[in-house]
Structures are given as structure tokens and as C-alpha cells.
Amino acid sequence: MTTGNAANTSLRKASAAMLRAGLDALRTPAIRADADAILFSAKSFAAAMLAYCIALHIGLPKPFWAVVTVYIVSQTSVGASLSRGVYRFAGTIAGAVATVAIVPNCVNDPIVCSAVLAGWIGLCLFFSLLDRTPRAYAFVLAGYTASLIGFPSVLDPGTVFETASVRVQEISIGILCAVLMHRYVVPKRMTGQFTGKLSATLQDARRLAADVLSGTPGTSRRDRNQLAADLLALQGLATHLPYDAAPMTPRREKLQLVHDRLARLLPLATEIEDRMHVLGARGDRAPEELSALLGDVGAWIATAGTAERDGAAAHLIGRARAIRNHLGADASTLGDRLAANLAGHLAEMIGLLQDCDRLVRTIGTVDRARDAAPLHGPRRAKGYVYHRDPWMAARAALGAMVGILIGCAFWIWSAWPEGGTAVSILGVCCTLFGNVDTPVPNVIKYMVGSIHGVAISLAYSYVILPQVTSFTVLVAVLAPAFLFAGSLQARLPTTFRALGITLTIPILSGLGPTYTGDFAGSLNMVIALFAAVGFAAVSMSLFQTVPVDTAINRLLHVSRRDVGRRALGAAPSEAHWTSLMIDRTALLLPRLRASGKAYSDVLDDTLHHLRIGHAAGQLRNTIPRTEGEVGDKARDLLLAVAARFGARGRTGPVDHTDLVPRIEALAALIAGSSIKDRLRMLDLLIDLRFALGSDETVKREHSP
Template structure:
């Protein structure tokens, strides 16, 4: 961990300035709990100005919804504690469930609405008549903190999202070029797949970052559309590279590339180096040469000819996707006008943006949240603990903040550990420092060291959780108000309640959520096989783009879990290749002769049966024989559909049966066609 950078110091200083402004205004207009405004500044702030504004808007919406929910539930159920607990726990669980299904920055609205009701409702159950005043004050304090964070972030050295997205795209493209050169070198194995999965994870991060573009100062209405257009193309690069690598290895086993194709591969490899990659003229020449080789006079008859044909088609995809990425990069950097049409790689009808929703996993997280709040409130009621509301409140917050993780326990435990440190620091200030503070200027001065440190910690991803815990728990425990007063018993009770609430969230998560990344990976793998079965069984092409789009989205979800699972993950890239190959095959079948179409249909039937057999089902050898017979039936056809059908059949053969020798020459006699039963 290196020293803080200039940008990190700047973020910390800006956040501290926004917190000081929020504190000043809170004291000036006599808000009851100014510390909530200060804590909100640290919760809402982000190094990027657009992301801060985005989070601010969603936080305001979530706060208002949660406040209304608390005002509705507490007065009406205050005399029925059990019903109130069930209502509050159900509300938090429902909001968390919706939030986990959303998977966009908008999800913050629902998560916040859930635990805001707990923040407002639980501390006021003994004074239900005051719920409206408390909800109003809390809402004012939170909105004030949000406004201060957004204003300072936007006015003082703003850092636009577009710059960050451009930097991430540049880094992604550099890594993608390195992966592409690995593929052209026929590299394979877990290391090569690991590099491609990291590209998928980076693609997901770029998508999340770009979702804040619309909130950038000045607006970039065309750029979010460009990111939405390029993102599926970026993901499509991964199965394309895998197919190129496999194709080159297969060709090496049958004598290697022909001279002209070898020259194209070498030129493409050279063009992907940093010193050549921006040469658009060479790229155009490469694409023209590839097209000429794909459609030569005559028909490919040998196995090597067929392999070269499919390799060239994937090389054409690579150059098209790379060209589209360069165009978007130029538009993001302001060096070219954003293009509304004319992308080289045609994604329409191939894949559309589609989210994978794991309702089962979201339901488990919601049930854990419900159980955590219910258990905490049960202890509160049975023990008649005065600060039990604080414990329940913090249990709801901690359980919600980390619910999206496969295993939230380590994060909640870390949050609890640093909450203990925050309580100790707060005690030092409450009993040793603040009694000597008598004006606003001195108060800001003594708060500067810890708050600037917290800002630095939050500016780094590896220490963000530490900063968040110290900031939220420390500021709330100090409890800055207009008139200083020391209540030792109250301070100790509040500190213990905070730690107990977060600790209980960790215990409940460890008891009820014993699964980790492996469980999520298995669910995603099973979902992929179900989708492949659906693709193979489809009667028409109307759902193809949706089905392949959701498989691309699952690749984003699988990628960051690879490291946690020790890279023991299913062949997600291979399954993607199979899905696209099946679509190519099914679309091309209508242009084939009746005999060839029957062969292709037999392959599709066997594929459907294989994918419905479960994740442990072995690929039947009869499927290999069926694919070989279909290849032999299609390869001499002169129809326009034949190359696409061959691309699908050969791609399936290489993906499902890696290392198999070349198929034997098979007769075309119709009487040899076997029923796929």
C-alpha cells in the first residue's frame, strides 16, 4: 500500500470541506442531530463528481421512502411490539430483495428505503407520537449532507466520470490486445481463460462506472448509449478469442496454416502491438484481405480448408470488434463525433442487454435480513434494553450493506472490528477533547485529523471498508450537537449496542448463509445449461438475442468469483461459444438442402437432450458422430447459408470435443441417416 496520491488527498479535503459546511448549516438552522448530516457526507461522497450526484439523488429518494414507511408503521403498531417487529423486518427484507434484483445504481434507492425505516423507526418506538418530527428532522439532516457533498464535489476541482471511463476503457483495450495476441499464439489453459475472465470483470466495472455518465456536469447524453452499444461487443470478444485459439491449435495438428492465412495472422498480431494498433488504414486492409479469403472461388472440401474458413470468420469478428472499440474510444476522448449507426460488428439479433436475476439468492439474503432484525428485536424486548433500538438499527444497516456479497461475513466482521475502534476514538473525543471546544472554528480544527484520515481511507478500494466503518460509527457515536453534554452511561450503552447489532448481523449471516462463491458459480452454470437447452429447442430466432444477452451477463457475474473459487469455475466462455454456434447453426439450417437440414436437426435434438441432463452429464459420443455427419453433408453446398452452418458445426465440435482427430470422410447416402432418438 503506497502513499496517498494527490487525487486521494484532494478527495479527502473536499469531503472534509463538505462535512464542515453541513455541520455549519446544521448548527445555524438548529437541526437536532447535526452529526447525521456530517455522516451522510461521508456516505454519499465519491471521488467522481457524477457518481456523487448520482448517489445523492438516489439517497434522497430512498430516505424519503424509508421515512414515509417508518411514519406509517410505528404509530399504528407501537402498541403491538411483535407486529411492529414483523412489519419493520418484512419491509427491510422486501426492499433488500428488490435492491439485489436490480443490480444498477438505482438499487441504492431500495436498499436505503429498507434500512432508513429502521434508522428512524426503532429509536422512536417508545415515543411514537414524535415519529413525524424525528422522520422530518432525519430527512432534513440527510438531505443537507447530500446537498453539501454534491455541491462541493461539483464546484471544487470536479473529477468527471467521462475521464475515468476513458481511462478504464484504455486499460481494458490494452489488456484485450494482449489477450488477442495470446490467442493468435494459440495459448490455452487456465491462465489464458483467467485473463479473459478478468476482461469480463473489467467490462462489468466499466458498465457500472458508465452508468453515472448522465450525472456528469455538462451532460454526455450520447456517451451512455455508446457504452451500452460497445459493452456486449466487448464481451463477445471473449468467446471469439477462445475460438481463434482453439482453431489455431486444431490447424497445427493437421499441417498448419496455409501461406496466405499465416500472413494474415502475422499481420494481425503485429497490428495489435501498441505501436501499430492505432493504424486504421492497416486495419481496413486486413479486413479486406480476410473477406477475400472467406469468399474465394470454389468450395472448401478438406478438413483443413473448413478449419481455415471458420478461423477467418472469427478473425473478421476480432477486427470488427477492435475497430468498434477504437471508434468509441475516440468519441469518449472527444477526438471524434459519436456515431449513431455503422458499427462494424453487427450485434443486433445476436445479443441484447439482458440482466440475469438470481431470485433464489436474493430471497436467501432477504430472509437472513428478516431473521437478523427479528432476533435482535427479540433480545431487545426480552431484556428491556434501553439502547436495544440502536442495536436493531445497526443490525439492519450492516445486514443490508454487504448482502450482495456471496459471503458477507468477513466484511461484516471487519465492519464490526472497526466499529470498536471507532467507539474508542469517539470516547477519546467525547471525554477528552470536546469539553475544551467552545466555538465552531475550534470544533472544525479538532475534527480535521480523524475526518481527513477517514477520507483518505475511503479513497482507496482496499481500505474503503475501514474508512466507512470509522466514519459512520465514529461520527454517530460522538453525536455532535449544538450544546455539548456528557452522558457516560448513554455513551457506553450506545457504543455497546452498535457493536452488538453489527456483531449479531455477522453471526446470523454465518449461520444462515453458509454458501460462498462456489454455490453462486454452480447456480450460474446450471442457469447457463438451461439457457443452452432453450436455445437448441427454440422454434424461431425471436428469443436468440435475449438468451445470448443473459449468458453474456452471467459471464460478468462469474468473472469476479473466479479468484474466490480458486479459478475452479465451469467453462463459461466455452458455453458462450456453444450458444452462439447453436444460433448460427439454427439460423443457417433453413437455407440448406432437405438432407443437410435433417442432419442439422438431428444435432440440435441431441444437443437439447445433453443440456437438459444436468451439469454432470457427459457429452454423448453419438453427438460427435452426428456433428461429423452434418459437416460432411453441408461442406460441399454452394448456398449462402453453408458457411454459417459450418461455422456453427465446427465450433460445436471443437468446444464439446476438444482434441478429437479430424472427422472421417462420410458418405452422403440418405439411408445412413439415423433417427436422433
Template sequence: MTYPSIRDWLFSVKTFAASQLALYIALVFQLPRPYWAMASVYIVSNPFVGATRSKALYRALGTALGAGAAILLVPPFVETPLLFSVIVATWTGTLLYLAISDRTARSYVFMLAGYTMPLIALPTVTDPTTIFDVAIARTQEITLGIICASVVGSNILPSRLAPTLIERADAWFRDAAWYGSETLSGHVAGNALSACRQRMAATVNQLEFLLSQLSYDHTRPEILARTESLRGRMLLFLPMISALADPLIALRRDLHVWPEGLDSLLDDAARWFEEPLPTRAADMHDDAGDATAESLRKRIAALQPPRDALASWQGALLSNALWRLGQVIDVWQDCRALRALIAHETSSTWRPRYRHWRLGGTERFYDRGLMLFSCLVPVSAILVACWLWVSSGWHDGAGAVTLAAVACCFFAALDEPAPMVFRFFLATAASVVFAGLYLFVALPNVHDFAMLVLLFAGPFILIGTLIPRPAFNMVTMLVAVNTATFISVQSAYEADFLVFLNSNIAGVAGLLFAYLWTRATRPFGAELAARRLLRSSWSDVALSASHTAIADQRNLTSRMLDRLMQLIPRLAASDDHRHPSVESFRDLRIALNALDLRRSLRKLDTDVTDAIDRVLAGVSDHYASCARESERQSAPPALMANIDDAMRRVAAHARAQLPGATAADADAQSAPRALVSQRWLSNTLHALVGMRLALYPASSAQSPSNPDATV
């Protein structure tokens, strides 16, 4: 068992102090429900200043928006309860959809606005004349809690978010270094590697949300830009190291051919991956460079096969492996340099080593259909719960509806929300017990505010130490918030056991209903999401290889990378083992190679472009068929023949450009109107080799033409 750290204790004491300050001010100003101010502190507090500030701002905006909607909608529709239920459900579902569509901290605005409206509106439908007062009081008390949490968190031993971001990045570096070393050593499968991929993808996904809070941490704009660049290169590392594995496997395992000097090169590259990250100021300057990386690049250049050797499958594989290794080294050097610059917040000049057209995309992937369905579940839950409430005539039934709405909204974005809703139910039931003990056993003996603070201190500070831990965050936060709310501290002691029991049973009943409804309406989990992501990825591969105009290839690449990072954790959680994550990496590589081939078409001669067109058409048809059938299919043999033919034609062009090329070599080209640059020929050959290895991994030992191994 890991005990709370000093940082956990400090956060808990600061949060408790802020909550008691908010409660005291609310009591002094005789606000109607001072306990809302106390509860709000626990909702918005975070161990880090930037996260607390962003959450506080967005909660204030969301509360104001939800309260305003309640004021506008309750009076006109209070006489038509079923119609009003539809309006409340539609409002909540719409705002929830907007929240899920925004993966930054801003999503909190929409989430709060979505469930704040029913929280304020539904309990006042029996007395609509109080809606304005209730909405104003709710806004005032929540704003008071927000201000207290922000002031205390920002001024008393503040903890910045940037060091935590570096800690998360360092965890990724450790995983990436091990993963890269294992790949270079020839280990490409196993549970440990799979788990490492999951952790790396999860870290990259988490960084996106953290980056949206970093601007509230007084971070300079250049540091923000560098952090975005670091995450972009972290996204690329897994696909690139995966692309490097294919030619290395083909050379080592299938062809049993291993060029002299390649072993030592890979060993030294693996050791470089595991070197400590740069810490000295001199290491962060671009002019200083990285001596190890430069040495590795020179050795890669020395091992490059001669141009005429590219006509053999072995030469093409070696060239492809070295080219991929060079890209991995460039990206790793960029990541190391960016991490150092961010950690030391230096203004030193940084120039990237890895420059590519596909960098810079901003588009993200959203499964709009699944998102819409996820929002319809809370909508339907609210409608059914409202119908049961209205039909039964239960006076406190509004509490059941509101907590059901909150629970369904909180976890709507999860693949399997029901277990978390059940934990919400258990935490709330525990809060009812704790609040009852406080209200009917302890509080009758409290006669001043100081004694009240002492009475709250022990349990709330102890619970607060667990809030920073991801495994306990949701449950402990809910226990603290609900206990503070259910106690309903007022300026004078007033407690009625029957009122307490009736109102709180309503909330527990609403959460139990939310659990049962979620379990019934969303029995599927990560498996369905994975299948939909796979089908969507196949459609994008087909698009990449088609003749359809693509408005922005950078954004298409960004969307595919983002979807892959969403898919990897779901493949691990799914029971469907037919689609391992390695296959998804191959899909992405095929799409990127197809985009590279499309860019090469305008630079090549007619006979080569015709062959490449046939390759692209075959890839597009194959993946369109996979998407149409919703099942991965084996690539047709005719497509491999088309790839081999394209490689032969590219090699013929390359031979014709060698010094001393004969007329017969030139005649090998059907239309040698101009010599094509070697760079475009090399890039085209690398793309074709990569596509062949990804589409036909079991045929990497099979020569593209015949046993003579000429391309």
C-alpha cells in the same frame, strides 16, 4: 506502499469542508441531531461529480421513502412489538430484493429505503409520539448533508467521471491486447491468462454501474450511446477470441498443418492489437478508416481456401479460423474507434464495422433463488434480533437491531458477506474508541466552532484520503461516518460516559450478532453461486438448441453473456477446478452456434435441415441432462457423428453450386429444388465446425469422416 495522490488529498479536503459546512448550518438552525448532516456528507461523497450527484439524489429519495414508511407503520403497530418486528423485517427484505435486482446506481434508493425505516422506527417504539418529529429531522439533516456534498463537489475543482471511465477502459484494452496477442501466438492456458480473463470480466462488470452514473456528469446523449456500444463490444471480445483459439489450436497442434502466410498474418494482427490507441482527431472519422485493419482483411480474403477445399477438414478449419479472425478484427476496430470518440467527446460520425443480429440485447441474468435467500438472511436476522431485544427489555437494544440490519443489507449481494460484516464490526469498534477520545478528552477543551473544525481536521482529512481507494473504501467510510455519529456533536457540550458506553455497546453488539448470524446462515461462498450459474447456463444452451420458440434471441444472447461475466470471477474464487472458465466459454459458443443453425434452417434444403435438426436435438438433450444432473457430462459420440453428417451434407450442397458442377454432384443432394446462397452455407458450416470443436476439443485432429479427410 502507495501514498495518497493529489486527487485523493483534494477529495478529502473537499469532503471535510462540505461536512463542516453541513454541521455548521445544522447547528445554526438548531436541528436536533446536527451530526447526521456531517455523517451524510461522508456517505454520499465521491471523487467524481456524476457519482456524487446520483448518490445524493438517490439517498434523498431513499431516506424520504423510509421515513414515510416509518411514520405510517409505527403508530398502528407499536403495541404489538413482535408483529411490528415482522413488518420491519418484511419491509427491509422486500426493498433489499429490489435493490439487488437493479444493478445501476438507482439501487441505492431501495437500499436506503430498506434500512432507513428501521433506523427511524425502532428507536421510537418506546415513545411513538415522536416518530413524526424524528422522521422529519432525519430527512432534513440528511438532505442538508446531501446538498452540501453536491454543491462543494460540483463547484470546487470538480472531477468528472468520464476520464475515469476512459482509464478503466484503457486498462481493459491493455489486458485485451495482451490476451489477444497470446491467443494468436498459440498460448491459451496458464495462470497469467486466467488472471487476465478475471480482470477483463471485472472491468466490464464495473462499467455497467459507472455508465448508470455517467448521465449525471453532463455527458451528451451520443457519448452515452457510444459508451454503451463500447461495453457491448467489450463483452463480445472474450468469447470471440476464445472461439478463434479452437481452430488455430486444431491447425497448429493437432493437425500439424499450417498454411503459408498465416503466421505472418497472425503476427501482424497481434502487433496491431498492441498498437497505441488512436489519439488524433482524424483517426476518429469513419472515412479515415483504419489502414492496418483494412490490410488485415485483404490478407484474410487472400488466404481463404477455395470453395471446393471446404470439403476437407483442414479447409473447413482454416476457413473457420479466418472467419473468426475477421470478426475479432471488426470488433477490435470498433472498440478502438469508440474509445477515441468517447475520450475526445467528438460528434464525428461512427459506423460500426461489426454488425450482427445478436447485438442490441438488454436482458441481464439474475439468480432469483439465490437473491431471495440472500434477502431472507437479513429478514431473519432482524426478527431474531428484535426478539432478543424485546425479551431482554434492553432500553438501547434498538441500536443493536438497526446496525445489524444495516450490516446485513450492505453486503447481502456478496457471495461471502461474513468477512465484510466482520470488517464493519471492527470499523465500528474503532469508531467507538475514536469518538470516546474526542468526546471525553478533546471536546471539553473546545469553546467555539473554529476550534472544533481544527480538532476534526487532522484525523478526518487523513482518513478521507483512503476513501477513494477500493481496498479501503468501505472501512474508512464507515470509520468517518460512525465517528461523526458517535461523537453526537450538539450546540452545547453534554456527555455522559455511561450513556455513551451503553448506546455504543449496543451497536457493536448488533454488528457482532450480524456477523455470527451471517456466518451461520451463509457458510457457502462463490462455489454455490458458480454451480447455480453453470446449471442455468446449461439450461439456456439446451433452450438455444431446442425447437422452443424464443421471443427475442438478442435478449437470450445478452443474458448468456451477462451470466458468463458473472461466472468468470466466481470460478476463480471457487475451489472447484472441474469447471474452468474455458469450458464456460465453450458452452456459450455452442449456444450461439445453435442459434445460428436455427436461423439457417429456413434457408436450407430438406436433407440438410433434417441433419441439422438431429444435431440440435442432440445438443439440447446433452445440456438438458447436464442441467438435470447438475454436473458436466461428456458429450455422446453419437452427437459428433450427427455433426459430421451435417457437415458432409452442407459440403455436398456447396460443391453442387461450384461452376461446372456435374450431375453427380447435384445428385448428392436428396432434394436439389433450389440452389442455396453460399453465404448461408458458409455460415452453417462455420457454426457446425465451431460446435464440433467446442463439444469435442480433444478430437480436433480426428477427421469428421475418415483418414481421407473429406467432409
């Protein structure tokens, strides 16, 4: 009996261990991603069949557009699906109205009609590239809806209003079904994903601060790049939160406050790192009280978020400010000025991190005036600022117009019966894939998916669908292809390939009210599809592709130009400037990875531009309150900075070594004066000097 009990106990333990191992395996990222992809595919297919059924029931002539719309709108989260559906509906309405206005008024001249349609598509692409938020999808849809409806109607303008009206109805049904399915059937909230990313971003911010204070070589640059990428990813998620319909979503005002503080932390961490480098590792040439403060701040950053941490933060900020005021009271030596400057930056960094902790803890609530926890930074926020380049957007839009016009010219010259369809697909490709520097790889992925879609469609059209006798059987036979393609669509690397399948099968299989089985029509459609997509790849490589080096140099050029503008005072607020430069840094990261060249210093250049612009802009704001020789020399210095960085056509590094003596002379003049903003101006001059890359000069002068 004892042996049997022992055997049963061992069996139970083994079974429990196997069960735990199985549950752990199900929690792995790969399995969870597969499960999410399968769930997304099942919901999208159910929404597509529901939309198809409704469109059939009310007698729409081309119900397959409802199916296509479901797969275009569907996203892996509730918020993204709803926002995409709203923008698609708005864009479809705008595109349909534009088509109805353009085609009948140009009925007598197909060339003019095609040119106007191409101009509309280019204009929509231009605004979509300028917007850079999910709202841009509305402009994309306004463009390619006009392409889908307008070009096939050029030779038959009498049907354009009916075609536009029916298309809007079909698309509206698809949007409604997709939104309802993803909203109410096992919804995947965007809020949870955003909260997890926000928590990871705060950890990255604390890691950056800790690595800067510890002097860990080579890590601070990586930490800064990661934080910049985090902020861009957070903004991409946050734009969908208003559509998430979660019980409690993060409040927009607090998200903006958190963003502004994290954005300021990026250049501030570099300021602290530079001062510590000059004063020696761990402050061995710094005053004893400052060295002790550095150690205590590092220990505070490593602590968990507790009530004691809040009290410790207030104490450390008070110590840092006291050290700054004490050392800055007699700023006759460069060492005292640097130490005071470092203490002030430490106080600011502690306040930024503590504000982030407080804001995140109450991010879903409304602070009442009497209950709101005091913040160390400003209570007014700017939030994320997108870099927008009208010149680059116009270049891409003009390239799309040229490609479409060449396609139209060939269609009209050859009198190809399917030319209108081919050009409409060309217009869709130019707008749908035209939002990146190098769209051709995505077009090729779509073409590969379309090849699979054509093969599957022909099998359905002439082998399977003729045997179908009921809607239930139709759903059953369509399920394997759509479920497989839907699972691919949920994975970012295969999204475009999946779209080639899910957008081709409904159209080419002729999922209409009745089975037609028109082989000649299907063959013509296949020829038009591959001719259009192939020509789109060639056209976009010639007219819409931006070489990666050109994109990088363009970002650096506008950054240098804006530094000059800030020095002249024609610049936005500090929060706006910081967020704008961080967005440019985030845009540089993928381009630098794709360049294949040694651009190790490019990100440092953008950070230098951010720091120089910050110091110059702040210094410009203090000048109106400063008169006499100090004010005159400060104005001359900023004019020199503006002339150096605002030079037109400059693409290489900026030589600014001759600015350093002017900064030193002005700092010495201010140190011996009694002006009201003396300590503030000294801090800004030190910031400007370090941002210009003069830290080695400073270190030599401060060495014993």
C-alpha cells in the same frame, strides 16, 4: 573563475536532477494515491462541517445525521458522489414514507410491526441484489432508513412522522453539502479515469488477439480473464458518467457498441485459437494463402492506430472474405471447411478491433448519418447485461429477515430499553453489508473501526468537547480524527474500518445543538452498538453467507440451463447472451480466487457454455429457412443439445461425445446439398463441434 563557473554548473545540474527525481517521486502511484486520499478527506470534512453548521443554524434536533450522511455519500469522484447522493435521497424518501405507513398502522402490536418492518427491509435487500447497478443503493437506503426510523419508534409510534420528517431534512442537507463540495472544489472527474481504463482495455483486447495468432502457450486464457474483468470494471465506471458533469463525456450508444465488440472478441479469440491448433501452429497444414493472411493480420494488430491502419484493415477483411468464399465453394473436405471457417473468423476479428478503434476515437461526438464511418459490425448495440439470480437474492433477503426477527424477539421478550436502537443497527448491517456472498469479514472490519470510533468519541465527549467554547474551535478539535478517518475511507482495503469511525464519532459524541455529556446514555449506546454488530456478524454468517463453492456451482448451473434454452429458441439476442455470459465469467473470477481449490477448468467451462449457446442459438435461427432432411436433422440435433444441457439438477460435467457423430453426419449432408444457407450452416456446425470440445477428434481426422 573557470573553476567557479564549473562548480556552479555542476550545482545547477545536481539541483535539476534532484528536482526531477522529486517530481518523479510525486508521480508514483503510491504518492498519487496518498495525495488523492488526503484531498478526499479534506473535502469530506469541509462538507461535513458545512452540513453541521447549516443543520445547527436552522435548529434541527440531531444535526449529527447530516455529518454522517456526508461520509456515507462522499466518493472519490464527482460522478460517483452525485449518483450516490441522488440514490441516497430517493432511498431515504422511500424508506421514510414506508416507515410512516407501517408503524402507525401496526401501533397495537409491536410484534406485527417489527415483522412488517423486517419484511420491508428484506424486500429492499432483494431488489438491491437483483439490480446490481449503483441504483441498488437506493433500495439499500430505503431498507435501512426504515430500520433507523422504524424500530426505535415501535414503542413510541406517535413521533414517527416527526422523526421521519426531521431525518429527511438532516440527510438532505448532508447530501447537498457533499455533492457541492466534491463537484466544485478541486473536482476529480470520473471521465478521465474511465478513458484511461478504456484505453487499457483496448490494449488488453489487442494483446489477446496477438497472443492467439502467435500461439503463445498459456497466455490466451489469462488474456481472456483479464478482458472479462476489464469489461465489468468499465461498466462500473460508466454507470457514473451521466453524473460526472464533465465538458465532454463518452456517449452511451458508442460505449455499448464498444462493449458488444469486445464481448464478442472473447469467444471469437478462442474459436480462432482452436482452428489454428487443429490446422497446426502458424497454419503449417493450412492453405498457403491463409498462412500468409495470418502473418499479415498479426503484423496489423501490432501497428499503432494510424490512417494506414484503417486502410490495411479493410484490405485484410477483403482478403479474408475472399479466402473464405474460395475455400467454402467446394467444402467437400474437412480441411477446406476448417480453413474457410478460420478465414471468416479472422475477418470478423479484424472488424471488431477496427470498429473499437474508430468508436473510441469519436466516443464523445455524435456521428451524423453522412459523416459516420462505416462499421463492420452491427450498429445496434445491447451493452452490458447483468446476471441476476432471483433465487440467490431471495435467499439473502430471507436470511436478513430471519436475523432481524430474532433480534426483535429478544428485544421484545427482554424489554431492553435500548433494544430498538440495537435492532435498528442490526437492520442497517444486514442491508449495508448484505450485497456480497460472505459479508462477515466486512462487518468485522466495521466493528474494528467502531471500537476505534468509540474510544475517540469518549475522549471527545468527556475530555475535549467540554472545553470547546466556539464553533471554530470545535472544527479545529474534530479535524484530526475526521481527516485521518477520511483518508482511510478513500482507500478500498480500509473503507469499512473508516466507516466504523466516521459513523460512530458524530452520533456517540453527541454533536447536537448543545453539549449534553450523558455518560449513561453513551454507555447504553455503546452496548447497543456492539451487541447489534456482534449479533449481525453471527446472524449473517448463519443466514446470509453463501459458501464460495455454492456460488460457483450456482453460476455454472444457470449457464448450463440457459444453453438448453437457447437450443430450444427461447433465448435473448446474441449480444445479450454474450454479454450475460461474460458478466458471469467476471463474477466467477473473485470467487475462484477465494475458493482455494483447483478450479482451473471452471472458466473454460463458462466459455464453452458461451460458445455452445452462441452456435446453437444461431443455428436455431437458420432452421426456419431450411426445409427437408437437413432441417429435420438440424432440429433433432438442437433438441439433443437442449436435453443434454437443460437437465434439471445437473451439477457435474456434461458428457456430449455422442453429439459429435450427429454433427459430422449433418455437416456431410449439408456439404453435399445446395441449400441457400449451406456455408453459414457449415460454419455454425464447426463452431458447435469445437465448442463441445471435439477439437482432438477433428485434429486426428485432419492429420496426414
